Amino acid sequence: MNTNTTIDLLERYLQAIGQSLPPANREDVLNELRANLTAQIDDREEELDRPLTEPELAAILKAHGRPEVVAMRYQPQRYLIGPSIFPFYLLTMRRVLPFVVAIYYVANFVKIAATRNGIGSIAGGLVDSTFQLIPVLFLWLGVMTIIFAILERTHESCGKKWHLDEWSPAKLPPVKPQDAKKRRSLVSRVADLAFHCLWMAYVIEVPRHPYLLFGPGYSFVARLQVGWAPVWHTFYVALWFLLLVQLGIKIANLFEGVGRWRTPLDLTSKVFGVVLIGWLVSAGTYIVATGPGTDLHTLAIVNHWIGVSFKIAMLFMLLDIAIEVWKYLRPHIPVARLAF
């Protein structure tokens, strides 16, 4: 190996490797590599009985490996979160993610509900929130990764300080009774029906006995010269329709054979409930003045906050539906797609 071109190519290759090596042992590693590669080149030239051409040397260097990869192999294995911590990292991310999303939406919905009016405006606010969720999730992912990377470093430097290998099979949670989970007991279903009947009786009596709704505060409300807005009459009819549908579902639940329809039926009735609340939200006026002595400013404030409370209730109902839909669909989603 004596031509300037081949020496230059070898040195350029070694220089490229050296750029990715730590300074502490850079020269030592490069000298060793130079000696090994030179010996290999000499061997090849001896076989061919002539100096190597530039393409032939390039082929040897290419077979030796890309400079960055070669340099990386001289360094200790590096990772942000190692194999002993990574399962805990993944588990934490999976467990915490739903709470992050839920807290984010609840906080945003309360803010939207307090500042916007009308279904369209609220829906627009929710869409905006959804887009803003993406950077929030990235930020959360980054913070969690940094926390676990710090744990990894601490874990490595403190040896067995975190005691991750210490666990007891006896402390594992009991096996979930799958069948019992799918099918509630008859006692539970009968109790559910009984409570629903009591709830219907309550709904029947509220218009005739308003103190059932306002409690001891009814005498105060009666003096305010206010009454129900017309929206409640329509709502009451729709509510009755919903309660009757739910009664039918609960009665059907008492019998065997409707198990697989239970969740879709429950979901349908919940969706109908959300539509009802949504309709109330869009109404805006819930209490109207019935006499000349009513403070209209206070009435407007009361109507506003009743609207806000309906918006919040609607959010919780939507979250409930989302969770139910997820639980219902989860067994049908391939395991590989749930791997995150």
Added chain:
Amino acid sequence: MDTSSNSTPDSQIFDSLRLELRRGCLIVAVLAQLKTEHYGYTLRKALADQGLAIEESTLYPLLRRLETQQLLTSQWREEDKRNKRFYKLSPQGETILTQLLAEWNSINGSVNNILQNSHAEVIS
């Protein structure tokens, strides 16, 4: 000895498993070969001559790692008017190699027993 060929899923699985299988074996082979002194390039040639080809980019960093673990000793020396780093098995390396070979023989014996038993079950 390179049996990797096309990139079908089966061959990818085979290549990945083969890599895992070879990883431990290579260390044993390198330690055994370094009972006599070698520098990187001649060690690679010696292993290849005995049917165990190994990439330079795998072997040279491996030598460094084994030296850090005090299983090898090394020294720079001039040979053919060139400075080369020669490696040799250390006394600690000798001990570890003996233990690894015992483990290797034990695994080999177990796998052979399993294969013989399963062969006998198939016949009966």
